[in-house]
Amino acid sequence: MSLLSYSQAGCSGKLLEFLIADVRFESVSNFLLGIVYKSPNTGYLHEFQNQFLDLQVNYRHSIIFNDFNADIFIDTYDNMQLKNFVDSANLYCIPYRATHHLRDFGWTLACSISALSTHVRK
Numbered sequence: 001m002s003l004l005s006y007s008q009a010g011c012s013g014k015l016l017e018f019l020i021a022d023v024r025f026e027s028v029s030n031f032l033l034g035i036v037y038k039s040p041n042t043g044y045l046h047e048f049q050n051q052f053l054d055l056q057v058n059y060r061h062s063i064i065f066n067d068f069n070a071d072i073f074i075d076t077y078d079n080m081q082l083k084n085f086v087d088s089a090n091l092y093c094i095p096y097r098a099t100h101h102l103r104d105f106g107w108t109l110a111c112s113i114s115a116l117s118t119h120v121r122k
Contacts, residue, residue, distance in 0.1 A: 001033075005051045015039045018048045020055060031061035040069040042078070049085050056089060064091070 006019040018036040034052050038045065045068075056062050070079045072093060086093050 004032075004055055007047065015042045015044045016048060020048075020052055029060045031063060032056055032059040034062070034064040034066070036064060036066040036068065038066075038068045038070075045081055045085060049089075053089055062089070062091070 001024065002022040004020045004022055007017050016036070016038050018034060021033045021035075022030055023033050024030045032052070032055055034048070036048055052062075052064070068078075068082055070076075070082050072079055072082065083093075085091075
């Protein structure tokens with residue numbers, strides 16, 4: 001695995017943390033891996049989106065593991081921004097459940113976004 005890009009760590013008030021890596025296996029295609037954390041109720045996805053999209057053109061497969069702190073089942077600015085990114089990158093969001101913190105329900109695991117949607121059973 002090779003680290004291709006990452007957000008600057010240790011900045012106070014950082015609203016978005018990410019890394020993007022090239023994952024290699026013998027005798028199979030490389031894939032682009034993104035890992036993201038976004039603070040609740042903030043836009044700030046552009047830095048990650050732009051870098052991921054610029055790198056994605058060189059890969060047949062790409063996967064993002066994330067905590068976008070978004071409930072993909074309702075329409076808000078943050079959620080629409082996330083949905084537009086998924087569409088523009090030709091990705092598929094596996095909609096397990098809401099991926100944001102609710103006072104009454106606690107933290108949930110984030111959904112995985114994968115360009116390997118042909119291998120996912122719906």
